[in-house]
Amino acid sequence: MGDGRVSDAKGDGHRALRYREATRADAEAIALLHAASWRHAYRGQFPDRYLDEEVEADRREVWRVRLDTPESTVTVVGEEGRSLVGFVHCVPDQHSTWGTLLDNIHVDPARTGEGIGRRLMAEAAGRLRPIAALPTLHLWVLAANTRAIGFYESLGGRPTGTSTSDQGGSNAPVIRYWWPDLAVLSGADC
Secondary structure, three states: OOOOOEEEEEEOOEEEEEEEEOOHHHHHHHHHHHHHHHHHHHEOOEOHHHHHHHHHHHHHHHHHHHHHOHHHOEEEEEEEOOEEEEEEEEEEEEEOOOEEEEEEEEEOHHHOOOOHHHHHHHHHHHHHOOOOOOOOEEEEEEOOOHHHHHHHHHOOOEEEEEEEEOHHHOOEEEEEEEEOOHHHHHOOOO
């Protein structure tokens, strides 16, 4: 679904960060960043065995499949030079009420707090606005992930429901956050 757009953003004291739609060639780097992010953020939420022994293989398979069939998704990567610093993955119009599902957003744990997540949200929203039937976005976040919750609330996300995650056998409580208008995110203060 991508339009091949690439955008650049200057970071504080860093080389320019580049944002572009992911390709099949990005699958390995995305999987490894995804696994590292989960190990960093979800220790104590997901079983240690899953995080230590299974998460990399699991994420490699997920990203191989996702990027082999990208027609129904939007995946944006942020990179600095040849290094992946973050990514966001969305499924347009996944739900008839809540709209597009933001299924994953992860930033290199060493790079959090630099505005990369905000820019990824804005990049995804900008790409989704012309293609999504509903102008809305939702995601599920672990209830114990207070840092992510603070981030989503700072971007205007509203809690709208709860459930549990079975990822890695965790049965951890999750909260749905919802944005009623993608335009708010595509203009995120980045």
